[in-house]
Amino acid sequence: MAITVSLVALFGLVLFFLLRHRTLSYGAAFIATGFGFFLASTGAAEPINQFTTALIQAIPTS
Template sequence: MALSISAALLLGIIVFVLLKGGSLRLGAALACTLFGFTLAATGLAPVINNGLASLAGMISSF
């Protein structure tokens, strides 16, 4: 049985764990989040999505 979760959910969980563990400060997490939102509004968004889909395909083939 394969389990698929969204990359956004997985990254959100990672950020939450890093914040709770003290490895990441709130300011840095907010800056990364805002950078992600602004990057998604640029012309690079389709390239990034295709790259992530390709990476997910490679990982799932193992």
């Protein structure tokens, strides 16, 4: 759960800076956010969560 919240915060921060520097339009940000919410309600949500968890666990910590 903590990983998911951290990734949501990270992606939200990236989206904020893209909007602030006008690299991304408000319409495209709305579509990207909507896509994320709809994707989360499909069967693809669990494999995506497993994949991101595996990637994070593969990062060596010292």
